[in-house]
Amino acid sequence: MSANERLDAKGYGTYEFASDDFTFAYDENEKIIYKSYTASSYLADVLHAFLKNKGAVIGFIVIVIIAILALVGPMMNEHTYKSIIIEHASLVPRVPFLENFGIFDGVYKGSNQYLDKGFTDIYYWFGSDPQGRDIWTRVWEGTRISLIIAFTAVCIDIFIGMIYGLISGYFGGKVDMVMQRFAEILNGIPTLVVVTLLGLILPRGVTSIIFALMITGWIGMSRIARAQVLKLKEQEFILASKTLGAQHFRIIFKDILPNIFGQIIIMSMFSIPNAIFTEAFLSFVGLGVPAPMASLGSLISEGYKSLTTYPHVIVAPIVVLALLMLSFNLFADGLRDAFDPKMKQM
Amino acid sequence: MSEKKDKKDRVLSIRDLDISFDTSNGVVKAIRGVRLDLFKGETIAIVGESGSGKSVTVKAIMGILASNGHIDNGSITFFDEGKAIDLVKMKPKDIRYNYCGKKIAMVFQDPMTSLDPTMTIGRQIMEPILEHLKVSHQEAKNRAMELLELVGIENPQKRFKQYPHQLSGGMRQRVVIAIALSCDPQILICDEPTTALDVTIQAKILELIKDIQYKKNISVIYITHDLGVVAKVADYVAVMYAGKIIEKGNIDEIFYDPRHPYTWGLLSSMPDVDTDSHRLFAIPGSCPNLLERVEGDAFAPRNPYALKIDFKVEPPIFDVGGQHRVASWLCHPNAPKVEMPEQLRKRIDKMLKEVRG
């Protein structure tokens, strides 16, 4: 005890040794059970980092809500995206219950449009357009089409881009040279020009827009895939599989694909808002989906015509578009930060 | 060991240093109660696994801790021409402006990334000279040329105007050393200066640092996990584990009479061409997560010789004679006698024979 107190053990001066303190904690034959200090797996880490990012979580929730509304929204009332009731043209939004609070009460320039025309129990939640169509139905129908276009285009992009990049990077040499020059030239043509020209020659419709989006969209994906392959190719485990005589195909799909998965997901989350935006652009210059079909772009383009007289027509599609773009960007940002180990502290 | 002599020659003394980092997962206690002395002209090596707090300690000396790190306790006293200055009480910025590069300089681990890719070698060497020494541009340039020559770079005129990417890894590390030496520092800190280099170049760089140390009589702190490097250069060794120094002493004490089971592990894992057994020893497990409060000895869960008390009370520092200090309950008089593993004993005996006979 006295020996202990002479030592410079801070705060342990009062500790009374127990009788068995100086016996071994482990039996000679007993194996040490190592406590695992890195218990959380990579994916759990990513999830944890993602959930800590409030913006990203909110973005994700908003995307889910919009997607659900895009599915069920058009079925929530009796209107369809093309049903026209001419007497109901250009009505401003009116929502039951909320109308009692002085908002969404159908009042346009001081008088209640609905009551003026005697529609006591008719409600257009987002109002109606100058042709007498329900904007609520059209907005969600349009959102659905915009989302379908964006998702399909991005999926095809991933598919083509990955295959192109993997082949180019994996085989290297002349194959890589030729493939990279080709991509470089295609990339040298502004997307705008490609999309416009394709819009001109193809029949107007969803398929054409997807095709136009797809033709340049894959290049970015292929770059990621190629860069990753080049990096991984030098690493030992690929070398190991090669010496073990694994087939090219097997190496690409079993060893390389899982490693580039994260980046591809992030990239596609950034591509979706881009595709939505390009679709909106095409509609705005008159190359969008044919009427009476709706997409977010075509709705904005229509609403623009009556911007100064009936601004409510354009508000809903613009808000949904902006929310969608914002949410996807926030979500993608959050994903990237979660996947990116560089952001780790210390 | 007389106290008076110590005070006279001491250039740096660290006392009870505690450093923690605020991370998104909580506060990490990276350094706990570190005590260390550095004497003039001597080389001290801080050894440990990655994450043991070696780099954090020296970054604290330089005032370049990451912004989420802070010193909670203790002192870092720098003896500058007879004056004792506590660096902990200074703002990091003031440490940098007054001491970094001028009195204390650092060589970093990876020469491939530690030079600015957009600035010529010459300008990067001249930068600290112009900052700290009152000299003209031409004088600074001459000095930079001399330094390039000193660190063994041929054709300094040509290299002076080149960019880092035009130099090989070994050359770049020489440039980094030239930058560190530019203002004749009293302390040179080398953070794993050779790990990123080829084996042949490693030896040359170590030789260079030793040579310069001898010429200029500076004190060197090596941070490394490579005991081979330690054996070549160090006078004094501190072994760190989980933010604590668990054993320290002069090179002979640590290499020939290690007491802490962790040091045994480290020495056993050192590659050696003529060991009887061809198997390389590895210490089981990994460094503990410092987010959790350490109960007792942090090494106990990985220690086959752990005592029951190791899980209850953190061991104090035991004086085992000479300059040798060990933080392990095994050194307590009540503890059972434990000998180092047979294999290691043989290795050390062999080494002793080689050195002495």
Add this chain to the structure above:
Amino acid sequence: MGKYITKRVLIAIFTLLVILFVLFVMLDKMPGSPFNDEKLTADQLALLNAKYGLDQPFMIRFINYVKCVIKFDFGVSYNIQKNLAVSSMLATRLPISIQIGLQAMVVGTIIGMLLGIIAALKRNTWIDTLCTGISVLGVSVPSYVIALGLAYFVGFKLGWFPILYNASKPFISTIMPTMALSLSPIANIARFTRSEMIEVLNSDYVLLAQSKGIKQYKLIINHVLRNTLISIITVMGPLLVGLLTGSMVIEKIFSIPGLGYLMVQAIQNNDYNVVMACAFIYSFLYIFVMLIVDILYGIIDPRIRVAKEGE
């Protein structure tokens, strides 16, 4: 360096030729003929075809087409302004589009860089949050939504600036379009500058520069900004694409008599000659600017400027 520039120029020229070829094929395959007057007999048609060289083999016609394009001859407009030379239409519209584009790029680059630098230096403070917020908003909201908002609130409700282009007040009329158009470069450059600068701040060479004990402002100017700004040049090219796309829509919204509006009109009126000419001019501008950006990057970054010399 010379080799690098030559390679870039060659790729640019080749890309332009590919674009011209595609345009030519499209024009060639478009339904209809320039001589669709029903009164013309087959003989007269053949004569006309011979006169304008339309009976020549495909490749010869393509070479003739390239020659015409080099002489800035894009034929005449069919629908928008009948029989007016496309080149003269372009000549009046191109300068104003370039003016607005440049204004937006300059405003966007300056404000974007400032925001990004401030955000990176004041990382994790409210300033950073604000800058990030602005840039996320700018990246997410398409420029034409901003343009519509500006047109409605600032132009229509407040009446500060003309909603539609006014030829008698050319500069005032470009303010709102420039604002709308510059938002995307502001946001993108701010984001990029911030992340790039944080990476530079965390780099080993900045740590080494810090350990040299040089003053903070010198560290920021000589090491951090220098390395950050070099990489900003790389995003300038892609941003231009956004400006091109944006300009078409924004010129339509504000009725600016520029290239973008002309192209939209041409698309809506199926005026193929004009569409093709506009597409070519857009491609040319884009490729030209990308080339300049690449060369500029090569000049500024020593890693490209000075080729690696062996040990």
